[in-house]
Amino acid sequence: MSDTHTLSLDDAWSLSVRILESNGFSPDHARAIARTIWQGQRDECHSHGLYRLLVCTHTLKTGKVSANAVPELTDAAPGLVRVDARGAYSLLAYDTGRPVLIEKARKQGIAALAINHCYHFSALWPEVEAIAAEGLVALAMTPSHSWVAPHGGTKGVFGTNPLAFAWPRPEGNPFVFDFATSAAARGEIELHRRAGKAIPEGWAVDSDGQTTTDAEAAMKGAMLTFGGHKGSALSAMIELMAGPLIGDFLSLESQAYDAGAGATPYHGELILAIDPKIFMGADHAVHSQRAEALFDAVLGQGARLPSQRRYEARARSEASGTVTIPQALYDDLQALISE
Ligand code: NDP
Ligand code: PYC
Numbered sequence: 001m002s003d004t005h006t007l008s009l010d011d012a013w014s015l016s017v018r019i020l021e022s023n024g025f026s027p028d029h030a031r032a033i034a035r036t037i038w039q040g041q042r043d044e045c046h047s048h049g050l051y052r053l054l055v056c057t058h059t060l061k062t063g064k065v066s067a068n069a070v071p072e073l074t075d076a077a078p079g080l081v082r083v084d085a086r087g088a089y090s091l092l093a094y095d096t097g098r099p100v101l102i103e104k105a106r107k108q109g110i111a112a113l114a115i116n117h118c119y120h121f122s123a124l125w126p127e128v129e130a131i132a133a134e135g136l137v138a139l140a141m142t143p144s145h146s147w148v149a150p151h152g153g154t155k156g157v158f159g160t161n162p163l164a165f166a167w168p169r170p171e172g173n174p175f176v177f178d179f180a181t182s183a184a185a186r187g188e189i190e191l192h193r194r195a196g197k198a199i200p201e202g203w204a205v206d207s208d209g210q211t212t213t214d215a216e217a218a219m220k221g222a223m224l225t226f227g228g229h230k231g232s233a234l235s236a237m238i239e240l241m242a243g244p245l246i247g248d249f250l251s252l253e254s255q256a257y258d259a260g261a262g263a264t265p266y267h268g269e270l271i272l273a274i275d276p277k278i279f280m281g282a283d284h285a286v287h288s289q290r291a292e293a294l295f296d297a298v299l300g301q302g303a304r305l306p307s308q309r310r311y312e313a314r315a316r317s318e319a320s321g322t323v324t325i326p327q328a329l330y331d332d333l334q335a336l337i338s339e
Contacts, residue, residue, distance in 0.1 A: 005330035006322050013038050016053060019336045023057045026068035032091035036122040041323045044313035047187030048123040050325055050333060055121055056089065057336050059263040065089060065119045071096040079104060079111045082246075085118035090142075090269055093118055094127055101273050102134050109278035114246040115269040120144070124164035125178035125307070131273050132166035132174035140164045141238040142269040145258060146251040148182045149222035151232035154209030156222045158235040159251030159265065160186050168276070170288055175295060177306035181235040182223045189215050189223070194328070242270040 007015065016037050020030035033056060041049030059065045069086035071093040076082045081100040085093035097113040104111035124140045131138035144159030162185075164178035180186075183203045192199045193215035204218030205211055212218050225231030243250045248268030249257065257266055280287040298305060317323055 003327050004324050005327045006324045009321055012041055012323050019053050022337055023060055024067045029088060029092050032095055033089055036091055036126050039126045040123050042314055042317045043310040045123055047185050047191055051329055052121055053333055055264060062261040062263045064261055064263040082114045084116050087117055090115055090118035090120045105136050105273035105275045110274045113271040116248050119264040119266050120269060121264045124162050125176050128164045128166035129176055132168040135168050137274040137276055138166045140271040141242045143239050143243055143251040143267045144265040145255040147186055147223050148225060151225055151229040154205050154222055161235045161238040173311050175305060181225055181231045183226045189218050242268055246270055
């Protein structure tokens with residue numbers, strides 16, 4: 001028997017919605033969650049693709065996340081829209097706040113969306129890409145659980161704290177990067193554990209503070225930041241900007257709130273949108289071309305842009321109309337369908 005399973009893109013969508021709805025998520029939440037999971041799988045971001053259905057349904061079973069809370073939007077200031085997710089996953093809150101964020105950024109050049117009281121499991125690139133599709137520059141960040149040791153330490157303080165950025169381009173896909181500020185996303189370690197594979201050195205230390213390549217020991221110990229003290233400082237910035245600044249939890253507080261349930265992290269998210277037409281002024285087209293020269297200088301020497309792999313994966317999935325996942329994951333997903 002093959003150790004992989006191929007599904008059509010349509011079946012990946014309907015399987016995701018069916019699992020989420022049959023486990024109790026409201027249709028609106030199920031669709032908002034399924035959209036980001038489906039996009040992740042389509043772009044071969046396996047740590048935030050169909051695998052996350054296991055995480056979302058587990059979190060629902062812990063009784064922590066709301067399956068049906070309706071997000072509450074507040075127009076907090078000319079440059080700030082807040083959406084209270086009211087204890088649900090972040091995606092519906094993001095969908096609720098994005099149109100107002102875009103309108104505000106277009107009106108005054110820059111605006112922020114603060115999402116509060118949300119469970120957050122998703123990749124951030126779908127969010128910044130959606131804002132770039134409107135011609136705006138976007139930056140998004142969020143804490144998680146305190147799995148990551150500060151540079152020089154061995155105990156978790158920071159989350160895996162992703163940072164995502166999108167820059168709209170005159171032609172084609174936007175320039176997008178999206179990375180955890182840990183050496184790798186927690187999801188990558190989870191996938192290594194599921195596959196019984198060793199993790200690379202430099203990702204984590206065990207509970208005695210010793211470097212480890214054992215995924216299980218890494219999950220019990222502490223993850224490490226990317227780029228040493230630089231990733232550590234960026235991670236601290238994300239804690240502050242998407243934590244206390246917006247009146248929400250740090251990763252340490254999210255971990256304490258979890259109280260061993262093993263649920264998705266619970267905290268806030270900060271998303272900024274900038275209208276380049278307002279910032280660049282009358283010479284917008286000229287400055288936009290200068291940005292293109294930067295990308296040409298990268299590509300011209302054989303280096304690649306971030307998201308190039310992802311866009312190629314997207315084109316491949318769309319051409320074949322399919323996605324492929326491990327058979328063991330497919331079996332686990334089938335077991336999640338409750339009638
Ligand atoms: P990766 O290290 O796989 O990739 C990070 C970024 O670097 C991507 O934009 C990637 O583009 C780019 N990149 C990779 N290799 C190169 C290269 N050789 N040259 C140029 N660019 C390159 O991601 P992470 O493991 O750090 O994160 C994975 C996902 O996990 C992210 O989407 C993140 O949002 C999510 N996450 C979510 C969290 C949450 O709390 N919600 C917490 C932590 C992570 P490409 O994709 O094209 O390779
Ligand atoms: O992969 O680090 C991760 C992660 C944390 C929360 C969601 N994904």
